[in-house]
Amino acid sequence: MKDKIKVGYVGLGRRGRGVLKKCISQMADVEVAYLCDLSQERMETGKQYLLDQGRSEPILTKDYHNILRDPTVDAVFLMTGWDGRPQMAKEAMLAGKYTGIEVGCAIRLEECFDLIDTYEKTKVPLMMLENCCYGRREMMALNMRELGLFGEIVHCDGAYGHYINDEDTFKNIGEENPPHYRFPHYLNRNCEHYPTHALGPISKVLNLNRGNRMLKLASFATKSVGLKAYATERFGPDSEYAKLPYKHADIINTVITCEGGETILLTLDTTLPRAYYSRNFTVRGTKGLYTEERKVGYLKGMAEPVENNEKEFFEQYDHPLHREYEELGTRGGHGGMDWLVCRAFVESVKAGTNTPIDAYDTVLWMCIAPLSEQSIQNGNMPVDVPDFTNGKWKSREPITEGKYCLDKVCVDKDTKIFHDIE
Amino acid sequence: MKDKIKVGYVGLGRRGRGVLKKCISQMADVEVAYLCDLSQERMETGKQYLLDQGRSEPILTKDYHNILRDPTVDAVFLMTGWDGRPQMAKEAMLAGKYTGIEVGCAIRLEECFDLIDTYEKTKVPLMMLENCCYGRREMMALNMRELGLFGEIVHCDGAYGHYINDEDTFKNIGEENPPHYRFPHYLNRNCEHYPTHALGPISKVLNLNRGNRMLKLASFATKSVGLKAYATERFGPDSEYAKLPYKHADIINTVITCEGGETILLTLDTTLPRAYYSRNFTVRGTKGLYTEERKVGYLKGMAEPVENNEKEFFEQYDHPLHREYEELGTRGGHGGMDWLVCRAFVESVKAGTNTPIDAYDTVLWMCIAPLSEQSIQNGNMPVDVPDFTNGKWKSREPITEGKYCLDKVCVDKDTKIFHDIE
Numbered sequence: 154m155k156d157k158i159k160v161g162y163v164g165l166g167r168r169g170r171g172v173l174k175k176c177i178s179q180m181a182d183v184e185v186a187y188l189c190d191l192s193q194e195r196m197e198t199g200k201q202y203l204l205d206q207g208r209s210e211p212i213l214t215k216d217y218h219n220i221l222r223d224p225t226v227d228a229v230f231l232m233t234g235w236d237g238r239p240q241m242a243k244e245a246m247l248a249g250k251y252t253g254i255e256v257g258c259a260i261r262l263e264e265c266f267d268l269i270d271t272y273e274k275t276k277v278p279l280m281m282l283e284n285c286c287y288g289r290r291e292m293m294a295l296n297m298r299e300l301g302l303f304g305e306i307v308h309c310d311g312a313y314g315h316y317i318n319d320e321d322t323f324k325n326i327g328e329e330n331p332p333h334y335r336f337p338h339y340l341n342r343n344c345e346h347y348p349t350h351a352l353g354p355i356s357k358v359l360n361l362n363r364g365n366r367m368l369k370l371a372s373f374a375t376k377s378v379g380l381k382a383y384a385t386e387r388f389g390p391d392s393e394y395a396k397l398p399y400k401h402a403d404i405i406n407t408v409i410t411c412e413g414g415e416t417i418l419l420t421l422d423t424t425l426p427r428a429y430y431s432r433n434f435t436v437r438g439t440k441g442l443y444t445e446e447r448k449v450g451y452l453k454g455m456a457e458p459v460e461n462n463e464k465e466f467f468e469q470y471d472h473p474l475h476r477e478y479e480e481l482g483t484r485g486g487h488g489g490m491d492w493l494v495c496r497a498f499v500e501s502v503k504a505g506t507n508t509p510i511d512a513y514d515t516v517l518w519m520c521i522a523p524l525s526e527q528s529i530q531n532g533n534m535p536v537d538v539p540d541f542t543n544g545k546w547k548s549r550e551p552i553t554e555g556k557y558c559l560d561k562v563c564v565d566k567d568t569k570i571f572h573d574i575e
Numbered sequence: 576m577k578d579k580i581k582v583g584y585v586g587l588g589r590r591g592r593g594v595l596k597k598c599i600s601q602m603a604d605v606e607v608a609y610l611c612d613l614s615q616e617r618m619e620t621g622k623q624y625l626l627d628q629g630r631s632e633p634i635l636t637k638d639y640h641n642i643l644r645d646p647t648v649d650a651v652f653l654m655t656g657w658d659g660r661p662q663m664a665k666e667a668m669l670a671g672k673y674t675g676i677e678v679g680c681a682i683r684l685e686e687c688f689d690l691i692d693t694y695e696k697t698k699v700p701l702m703m704l705e706n707c708c709y710g711r712r713e714m715m716a717l718n719m720r721e722l723g724l725f726g727e728i729v730h731c732d733g734a735y736g737h738y739i740n741d742e743d744t745f746k747n748i749g750e751e752n753p754p755h756y757r758f759p760h761y762l763n764r765n766c767e768h769y770p771t772h773a774l775g776p777i778s779k780v781l782n783l784n785r786g787n788r789m790l791k792l793a794s795f796a797t798k799s800v801g802l803k804a805y806a807t808e809r810f811g812p813d814s815e816y817a818k819l820p821y822k823h824a825d826i827i828n829t830v831i832t833c834e835g836g837e838t839i840l841l842t843l844d845t846t847l848p849r850a851y852y853s854r855n856f857t858v859r860g861t862k863g864l865y866t867e868e869r870k871v872g873y874l875k876g877m878a879e880p881v882e883n884n885e886k887e888f889f890e891q892y893d894h895p896l897h898r899e900y901e902e903l904g905t906r907g908g909h910g911g912m913d914w915l916v917c918r919a920f921v922e923s924v925k926a927g928t929n930t931p932i933d934a935y936d937t938v939l940w941m942c943i944a945p946l947s948e949q950s951i952q953n954g955n956m957p958v959d960v961p962d963f964t965n966g967k968w969k970s971r972e973p974i975t976e977g978k979y980c981l982d983k984v985c986v987d988k989d990t991k992i993f994h995d996i997e
Binding site: 375454 | 848861
């Protein structure tokens, strides 16, 4: 068990800077030895975050290979945009660095095979930093499952319902910065490119890769009119952006069928005006349900209709770790889940163990985009989901309460969860 | 224009009795000349409903052919269970009777073709009495569409989210009555067998059969465990019902793609404990949305998040007819929509016009079950939806505000909407 680890931190866009400032820079057991970005200005900003916390000065580099070549670096955080990230992850694993990779999918299915081959060869842990696996609702559902409250689980829903034309997709248009890294994906692709906030937690609930697996998926795309309508209104009907042939559908529904007979419905919904953000995280079973969309938990026998009782469910069924976390005070972004996912990664590096979201999980979630694209291109035909575990899903230990990913954060009662915090 | 019509009323189960009591028996311009059911007791009950309202005594018959043979009968209501109803409708049309048929699907696709062939040959109107087309929310959405508030519509959701193990599926088990007519469908079939409460209103919103049409659908079924779990708990693990090989999935999601580039997501969800009833009626467009699930309307530019503003939307955007209806006092069951759908049918018969939900709509909605069954049997393969209009969908007049189905009810301002009510 290492007392302190040395990491390289790659990618200082909005997300990269946010996680650095609110999470990583505040961890006394993490030495950020390198910051890497193509922008000197962003690197300077990141450096200041570290100095503000009394951390040692990092080396700034525009070439992440410099990090990989340093034998004293234990781990890398890959916080760049989607393109090229799998290649970086592969090189990081080959260099023997624990690899934490921000959420997002592969562009091509081959990238997933390449990553898993690299993992099989090197056994270097690869972890998608899927913060939503550590969300309070999602963890409560996991706890409810452990308590048997759902009965037999048969279906889960999840979504990325978030209108981001303003805040992401078209954000930098007309400014000096290049367009947002998502922009080309909206222009050139038509697929479920952002499933993991929903799918990560659902995978844990359904024990995917651990006794269960995805069999196939099919995706369904609406026409694409929201992006053009937005650009027309903002830039004018004669503007370049109003005339671009956007490929991305406004709403994409994907249904995944699983070995255990469960189905998963994923919805990508980011280009049309919405009334609220929602991941529509829903778990349905023979004895009960939880659904984020209505903020409702329900157990068989309760009188119908039930409305707005989520708070009562938190009080009764919060995951033990989250209960403690809430009492101690959550920190970092997004209700505390950013902090938890980073800690889970850091603690794995310190302990020299595999990561709680592992390479099989990571590539399984990453493959959704290219498979979904294939289904849409082929008229909604179902597409087989590869078994990246090569049969190991059958015998891999199911995640049980005591062994859930968060045990990496919840160290021992004497020193409290965040013993590593100053 | 007839002042009064003469009808035969077939099927006096719970639904048939309810509509007779709360709606038809209260209409002074409808003479129920026949009541038909296999149960003498039920017919006597129905007769009493009519007598209680001061109506003339109906002829009671166990054979609906007696109704069809009476040349003075203008129309029939077919309120029986699902099986055999298409055949009855066909015979009624061949006998020249306006045919009102309760909601439900065909068992076999051939029944749909048979009905539409009969319609083409006879031109006798066939109307599915889909009450939800006349729901307040659904009509508000139609009005919002007419007002252009959605912008371009790209996607609709709909569901039958209603836990009915107790109140329907297993209701009569162990009693003297035969099992509920739904029971064999849960035991022997696996398909979207109850789409019309959602699909009816969505079809109107999307102008299906009138400038737009369904292209294909694919359906996805979970495992079937809810029915067995219910039977095990209620009747014991060794009971006959706990051991039956139920085929019906607990949750079935169906995605329909349309000529106009829209998608429709339908969910059938009736065997697992639920927190609330929901048809999840949702319309999404480039400028706004309405969603029943959160009781929210949203127009581009409103601040996010919006919660529980449905009442304000009713105040602003209620369909004109529904606004008047609310002021006069709704009547009949289900928030007034049963009354409206019956009136729409009756007024069509009186006027000698086609029905606002017509034969093409009816068979289109009825075909979902057999097509869905086919998709599930073939591993979720997309299935083409037949064009029952044989190309006429292209030129059939879109439904516009003044011509919406409800103009049959909303007669004129001088006499008020329900001039026919005593």
